Amino acid sequence: MKDWWQNTFPKGQQKVTITDSQGYPIQIAYGEKGTGKPLFLLHGIGSWSYNWRYLIEPLSEYFRVICFDAKGFGFSEKPLHRQETTGHQVIELQRIITALCNQPVAILAESLGALVGLAFAEEYPQLVSRLAIINVPVFTKRLPHWGMSVLAQTPLEFIEVIDKLRLSYLFAPLIREIMAIERRSVLFDPSILTKEDVFWITYPYIEFPGTFLKVAQELQIAAGEIENYKNNKPNWLSQIQKNLINIECPTLIMWGEQDSWFPLEHGKKLNQQLLGSQFKILTNCHHDASSGAADAIKITTLEFLRNTNFL
Secondary structure: OOOHHHHHHHOOOEEEEEEOOOOOOEEEEEEEOOOEEEEEEEEOOOEEEHHHHHHHHHHHEEEEEEEEEEOOOOOOOOOOOOOOOOOHHHHHHHHHHHOOOOOOOOEEOOOOOHHHHHHHHHHHHHHHHEEEEEOOOOOOOOOOOOOHHHHHHOOOOHEEEHHHHHHHHOOHHHHHHHHHHHHOOOOOOOHHHHHHHHHHHHHHHHHHHOOOHHHHHHOOOOOOOHHHHHOOOOOOOHHHHHHHHHHHOOOOEEEEEEOOOOOHHHHHHHHHHHHEEEEEEEEEOOOOOHHHHHHHHHHHHHHHHHOOOOO
């Protein structure tokens, strides 16, 4: 099967080294295509740049599209088992953007990536010129999937052993089958998921030890923050909600009408609290919007960027 990076980006997969939030050097995998103003694409938890496969080409006709795998995900370096801090993605995003760009950027982000995008626009308003976010878990009070809850409760040491023994490689057919079922469950039209999609979506889990560990680690952080949110203790979600007033750039909120992970009411609530934001309902769309509603996202995003003088 052809290399997806080489097939998608003129220079294929590239690497940039940043210092992560813990002070360690880490290699980030990214690709870029097109010229003009920079547009960064941020994926959700458990995903990688491949999730933007339907949007990279059409958006690159207008912008310098930069697509990267967050630390520990996809083809980016997997850190050693060490404690992470809540919101580390915001610090690392700032370092990736400043390493690759010398001007404010537009951000198009989905799910956890969209939450990071919100927090980033609050903390670094001078670096964000436009923000477009999809299906943001900003008001959630639970992990949306039973599998996430299982990983969040599994000791990291146990998952580390599984990674070191390469059990995911040994059970690759089973992992592909399970993930295919789960991915179809968050698509309005499950038939669009191809065998090639399943191959690439699961590739990092099967080929790169440390991927499952990283996902579990992030889920444990998320579970802790959600628990604190429910119990009115200091937490990242409440902090992001409180600081929405700090977002200065034009903002577009898109939401899947059939998203069962984070319901449409959450999107409407965010639109009400984020003054001046625009809101678009993505019809016939479940949680995986970048795959299942790519055309609608492209049209809506381009219209938003054109109307706010970014295009």
